[in-house]
Amino acid sequence: MTAVGLIRARCDATDRLVEADETLAALQVRVGGAYPGKIALPELLALVRRARTLRVPLCSRLTIDGDGQPVSFFAKAVPQEGGTSIEITDWKVAEQAWQNEAGASADLALLRILAEAHLVLDAEQRVVSGMVTASDLAEFGDTVRQCFGRYWTNLVELGGNLHRQPPHWRLLDGAKVEVPGSPRTWQAKLLPLRDGGFELLLIAETVLPLPIMASPDGRDLQEAPEWKGLLGQMLAPALRVPINRIIANAETIRSRLAGPLDLQYVGYASDIAEAGRHLASLVDDLADLETVEGSDFTPVVEQIDLGDCARRAAGILGVRAQEKGISLMLPRPEELHGAAGEFRRVLQILLNLIGNAIRYSPSETTVRVECGVDGNLAWAAVEDEGEGILPEQAAKVFEKFERLGRSGDGGSGLGLYISRKLARAMGGELSVGKGASGGARFVLQLPADLACQSSVAG
Numbered sequence: 001m002t003a004v005g006l007i008r009a010r011c012d013a014t015d016r017l018v019e020a021d022e023t024l025a026a027l028q029v030r031v032g033g034a035y036p037g038k039i040a041l042p043e044l045l046a047l048v049r050r051a052r053t054l055r056v057p058l059c060s061r062l063t064i065d066g067d068g069q070p071v072s073f074f075a076k077a078v079p080q081e082g083g084t085s086i087e088i089t090d091w092k093v094a095e096q097a098w099q100n101e102a103g104a105s106a107d108l109a110l111l112r113i114l115a116e117a118h119l120v121l122d123a124e125q126r127v128v129s130g131m132v133t134a135s136d137l138a139e140f141g142d143t144v145r146q147c148f149g150r151y152w153t154n155l156v157e158l159g160g161n162l163h164r165q166p167p168h169w170r171l172l173d174g175a176k177v178e179v180p181g182s183p184r185t186w187q188a189k190l191l192p193l194r195d196g197g198f199e200l201l202l203i204a205e206t207v208l209p210l211p212i213m214a215s216p217d218g219r220d221l222q223e224a225p226e227w228k229g230l231l232g233q234m235l236a237p238a239l240r241v242p243i244n245r246i247i248a249n250a251e252t253i254r255s256r257l258a259g260p261l262d263l264q265y266v267g268y269a270s271d272i273a274e275a276g277r278h279l280a281s282l283v284d285d286l287a288d289l290e291t292v293e294g295s296d297f298t299p300v301v302e303q304i305d306l307g308d309c310a311r312r313a314a315g316i317l318g319v320r321a322q323e324k325g326i327s328l329m330l331p332r333p334e335e336l337h338g339a340a341g342e343f344r345r346v347l348q349i350l351l352n353l354i355g356n357a358i359r360y361s362p363s364e365t366t367v368r369v370e371c372g373v374d375g376n377l378a379w380a381a382v383e384d385e386g387e388g389i390l391p392e393q394a395a396k397v398f399e400k401f402e403r404l405g406r407s408g409d410g411g412s413g414l415g416l417y418i419s420r421k422l423a424r425a426m427g428g429e430l431s432v433g434k435g436a437s438g439g440a441r442f443v444l445q446l447p448a449d450l451a452c453q454s455s456v457a458g
Contacts, residue, residue: 016036
């Protein structure tokens with residue numbers, strides 16, 4: 001079932017459930033336990049007992065067969081003086097509760113993601129529990145909480161349905177409904193549960209209209225949403241957490257830290273981890289794209305050493321180079337190549353240039369990074385021994401989402417575009433030409449900091 005909000009409970013020192021919100025207490029009784037009484041859910045009991053014994057908070061996602069209808073939830077057990085507190089979130093019908101046809105699970109999972117209202121119905125289509133997430137369904141959510149036990153069709157306007165009792169569920173599956181308080185049209189999707197009852201999903205058929213504002217001359221105008229900062233400041237940080245978790249879990253599986261695993265599934269885990277890293281890189285690139293294209297973007301000007309930046313970037317990418325058998329030739333530590341620019345942005349540019357050189361170079365070759373100062377300009381060049389870039393491609397390679405026909409290499413087509421934007425924002429330039437070995441040679445130029453220069457020692 002899908003419950004509303006956070007579910008709280010408390011156990012005493014003997015793991016007896018002494019306090020619980022209605023949803024958990026009802027499940028405790030349905031599976032044959034007493035309330036108050038010993039926890040009758042084996043998985044939850046094990047989590048609580050382990051947390052109490054170890055004296056540390058523990059979290060786990062549990063799936064429990066609640067009287068024939070499996071439910072899934074995220075449980076947190078926190079040891080306290082004289083017992084254990086329990087917090088339960090994300091309570092929902094477990095996937096194995098659906099009467100899925102073969103191959104339909106992915107489609108159903110997508111429907112559940114798109115749905116903005118989730119209701120659990122009994123076999124007669126009466127409301128057992130519910131949750132809404134859309135702002136225009138707030139009134140409907142209040143109604144649901146007050147109308148447990150009523151037929152769901154009495155809570156919406158169903159075109160052509162004059163029956164007080166709902167018809168067969170197959171006639172209602174896919175029906176369009178109007179929800180009081182919402183300006184949108186909704187589609188009802190009924191998913192039969194394994195042992196009777198249904199999960200009802202409401203999926204929007206139309207989008208919410210934008211708010212209306214008056215123009216200076218009195219005309220009504222649609223107010224454009226404020227997109228500035230949406231990706232970089234809001235979505236990117238929120239996306240990085242689950243993406244990093246996917247990568248970490250996939251690497252745990254790939255490295256078999258959780259136990260023996262068939263070689264085939266090790267390969268699958270490796271693919272998942274690599275896809276996760278690609279997605280994380282894309283999120284970072286899109287966030288940077290939003291930043292550098294902002295009218296108020298101004299890099300910090302500070303005194304930096306291009307040689308030091310190059311060595312740091314190469315150190316970060318050293319493992320990747322070793323895996324391909326690529327040698328990195330870098331400026332010597334005793335050389336100073338002073339430039340004026342923002343350290344982290346210059347490091348970002350060099351990471352992109354050296355990373356691309358490693359990615360597109362043949363195995364057992366060399367990537368050279370050189371630095372120098374010519375007059376008022378300091379420069380860092382990254383040269384590989386790959387196929388190189390044709391003259392007619394030199395300008396095109398810096399365009400947004402341009403990958404020169406390459407596919408499946410993990411790139412987003414944004415790195416060089418962002419790098420050039422950053423270089424120019426710092427008063428410099430990024431260009432590409434042909435290296436001595438025929439490969440690509442990218443050159444980053446920045447204003448020189450003549451106060452930070454030295455000759456090669458010795």
